[in-house]
Amino acid sequence: MYSLLSGLWKYLFSKNEYFILILGLDGAGKTTLLEQIKTKYTKVPGLPPHKIIPTVGLNIAKTQYEEIKLTYWDLGGQSQLRSIWNKYFTDVHAVIYVVDSNDKERFTESKDELESIVCDPKLKGVPLLLFFNKQDLPDSESIEFLTSVFKSVINNQSLSSSEDGTTISRNVQLQSLIASKGEGISEGIKWLADNLRKNARTIEKTDY
Numbered sequence: 503m504y505s506l507l508s509g510l511w512k513y514l515f516s517k518n519e520y521f522i523l524i525l526g527l528d529g530a531g532k533t534t535l536l537e538q539i540k541t542k543y544t545k546v547p548g549l550p551p552h553k554i555i556p557t558v559g560l561n562i563a564k565t566q567y568e569e570i571k572l573t574y575w576d577l578g579g580q581s582q583l584r585s586i587w588n589k590y591f592t593d594v595h596a597v598i599y600v601v602d603s604n605d606k607e608r609f610t611e612s613k614d615e616l617e618s619i620v621c622d623p624k625l626k627g628v629p630l631l632l633f634f635n636k637q638d639l640p641d642s643e644s645i646e647f648l649t650s651v652f653k654s655v656i657n658n659q660s661l662s663s664s665e666d667g668t669t670i671s672r673n674v675q676l677q678s679l680i681a682s683k684g685e686g687i688s689e690g691i692k693w694l695a696d697n698l699r700k701n702a703r704t705i706e707k708t709d710y
């Protein structure tokens with residue numbers, strides 16, 4: 503009886519809580535985004551951009567968005583840190599991937615990393631919000647251009663195959679972002695929240 507009640511409690515309690523992983527190359531603006539998310543959706547303002555240093559561990563933000571709880575995990579993007587990204591894949595409901603729209607030399611590298619993320623079977627069907635950041639910089643590439651660059655990954659992976667051979671659709675959204683000014687965040691998070699409410703996968707593990 504106790505286990506039944508505690509299971510029900512856990513189910514009710516965890517139903518409206520979702521975990522979101524923020525990934526992307528080093529310097530893309532992930533932590534800047536996370537700190538702006540804190541400013542927008544918590545009572546404690548996030549750090550200003552000039553106080554943010556490169557991430558080596560994990561930054562976390564717990565937020566309330568309307569009736570749901572969204573917890574964000576921001577990982578370091580330096581190449582030697584990317585090997586731990588997939589340790590988090592089984593526990594997330596959505597992925598945010600941040601691209602530096604000004605870092606033209608590394609678009610291919612960024613695209614390759616995104617490809618390995620979306621190809622991972624542990625993330626089958628998980629919604630993907632792709633932020634094209636630093637749209638304030640005059641030399642940044644346009645959303646149209648970036649869409650054409652990243653299109654092959656998105657098109658191949660908007661449908662992802664599961665282990666049993668069935669096909670599971672993945673919802674993908676592309677969004678312009680100026681993380682340092684908080685522009686584009688509300689639109690992206692609204693899309694994510696709408697998706698999570700409708701389609702979130704069930705994750706067994708709920709103790710963090």
Ligand SMILES: Nc1nc2c(ncn2[C@@H]2O[C@H](COP(=O)(O)OP(=O)(O)OP(=O)(O)O)[C@@H](O)[C@H]2O)c(=O)[nH]1
Binds near residue numbers: 526528534680
């Ligand atoms: N101009 C401009 N600069 C930005 C923007 N977002 C972030 N930056 C700058 O980009 C640099 C890297 O930002 P971070 O947020 O530390 O990047 P990160 O993706 O967390 O990097 P790692 O932690 O190393 O993976 C910092 O100098 C930020 O101020 C933006 O929208 N516009």
Ligand SMILES: [Mg+2]
Binds near residue numbers: 532556557
């Ligand atoms: Mg960081």
